[in-house]
Amino acid sequence: MKLYENPDKKVWPEILKRPTKALDEIESTVNQIFNEVKSQGDKAIEKYTLKFDGVELQDNVVTSVEIHEAINNVSKELKRAIQLAKSNIEKFHKAQQTDKVHVETMEGVECWQEKRPIQKVGLYIPGGTAPLFSTVLMLVIPAKIAGCKEIVLCSPPNKEGKIADEILFAADLCGATKIIKTGGIQAIAGLTFGTKTIPQVYKIFGPGNQFVTVAKQLATKYGVAIDMPAGPSELLVMADETANVGFVASDLLSQAEHGSDSQVILVTTSKALAVHVNLEVEKQLEDLPRKVMARDAISNSKLIVVDNFEIALDLIDSYGPEHFIVATENNDFFVENIGNAGSVFIGNYTPESAGDYASGTNHTLPTNGFSKAYSGVNLDSFQKNMTFQKISKKGIQNIGNAIELMAEAEGLQAHKHAVTLRLKELEKN
Structure with a gap:
């Protein structure tokens, strides 16, 4: 050092x-693979799984038989360790749950905020030199607590065409709804566009190398959210x-x-x-x-x-x-x-x-200086804050004139008219 x-x-x-590669070099590779997956779907997934992981798969969806075999292959000692970790991670993330925020901003005007789960999430679990089954816990557990309906997990297969036993055990234990044997750029592209075997998701989570990080950032150009840049x-x-x-x-x-x-x-x-x-x-x-x-x-x-x-x-x-x-x-x-x-x-x-x-605590964290603006993964990462408002007759009378004046000042006459009609209707009664 x-x-x-x-x-x-x-x-x-x-x-x-940071010791990072030139961005141009990475982006050209990511763009190429994204374009192929978008146009060719699973065919492109298979091509790049063979190229990068050195294995040709007949089916990239993990079966219940494979999961059962994996569970049997994990030692009792490691299962207990994983279950202990699961318990602690659940406690910490459940503690992050918050109640609905409700306030009457003025008489007759109610506003509130509620959280809703992101319905479809994709979780990337690195394999490669070290199959990170711990990341399964860090992502699936808060996704389940948040109430996500589809939890799609992608991880690269080994040379035998399998995902590590520990990853499959943890994924089944925590409640992943679908497990796909694919990794790298092609996994992120599959989650972005969807294929016959990989569901399209609304948000992608998980760490990875520089190629995965750039792939996640590219996914945002196609309307898919990501947790953070995590390289x-x-x-x-x-x-x-x-x-x-x-x-x-x-x-x-x-x-x-x-x-x-x-x-x-x-x-x-x-x-x-x-x-x-x-x-x-x-x-x-x-x-x-x-x-x-x-x-x-x-x-x-x-x-x-x-x-x-x-x-x-x-x-x-x-x-x-x-x-x-x-x-x-x-x-x-x-x-x-x-x-x-x-x-x-x-x-x-x-x-x-x-x-x-x-x-x-969660180990999926912002790297490369992004901690200056990003948080690590937490329960809120898997939820959206939705706001609601309900205005009574008395409420629209209290707030209406202010809305009319502001809309008129901005030159938005239809906005003003929507309020004026209601106020006139109330004047008749």
């Missing part, structure tokens, strides 16, 4: 730059001399092993800590099964030493990390003042892994 000592604020953008994973740790070096190194590596394009950053007020963490990262790295991938990510990562917490906070907000761990003698300073972060992990005994799996 490259060390920077008290870098000038002018060079922060360069130091904090390669990232973590920023803020630590001082009171932090545990081994813990910090392990947290950095836990994100680095996600993929070669992941990024981890340590910000600290202690150069000695930075040096020791760097050595510890190298030591722990050697024991990781995914050390080649983690090493690639570490090569894109930084150690940044600053003079004080105030500068550190400014730098962290400039970066807007997906995951933010704070392990200092004054964690409250960062907790109370942080403005841009997807999810915050506080203290030496709160590893980012807890949020990834089982504490209860």
Whole structure:
């Protein structure tokens, strides 16, 4: 990891730059696949599943037989762990439910707001180098709590044409309504346009690589909403001399092993800590099964030493990390003042892994600095706020003249007329 000592604020953008590919290169590939799926449907899905996943499928819809076999293949210990995580995630997301908001803005004028589920949602579950069954929990559980009618889950098949047993177990446990064996750009395109086997949805959720992220953004051009831009994973740790070096190194590596394009950053007020963490990262790295991938990510990562917490906070907000761990003698300073972060992990005994799996918070979070404007997935992500109004005879008399004057001032005579007719009708009685 490259060390920077008290870098000038002018060079922060360069130091904090994400290791992303050129957008033009990605967009051309995404557009091509989208156009083919739009015109050829499942035929194009099959073509790109063979090209990218190396398997030719007779049927890309997961059957009940496959689900039953998968359930039997998952160990009892892992099932219990997944069920524990499910319980915590359900508790946290059920707690986000809110009541109807109702107010009489003036006599006879009632306004209220109610939540309605998004009826059809598509959930993308990455497979590839690591089948992320934990993401199934993070997406299906709030979708079910919200009341979504169709919950379509897409995940890439392995070389045997199967989805990981753990993904199928979690999907069945949590209540996915349909599971499709397809991944990458073609999965997002299928959910966007719909095919004979893949239902068209109203909103697409889920993390993925840079190609999936761009595909989701392209989906919005065709009227499909997305949760957020969520690309390669990232973590920023803020630590001082009171932090545990081994813990910090392990947290950095836990994100680095996600993929070669992941990024981890340590910000600290202690150069000695930075040096020791760097050595510890190298030591722990050697024991990781995914050390080649983690090493690639570490090569894109930084150690940044600053003079004080105030500068550190400014730098962290400039970066807007997906995951933010704070392990200092004054964690409250960062907790109370942080403005841009997807999810915050506080203290030496709160590893980012807890949020990834089982504490209860959602791990589908904005990356690439989008935490400056986007929230992570939550119960509201699967719902819409609908407003209602009901005006009585007395109410239209109270508010009518104001509407007439405002409509006339804007030159919208029909708007004014709609009110005037009602007022005149009431004058007759």
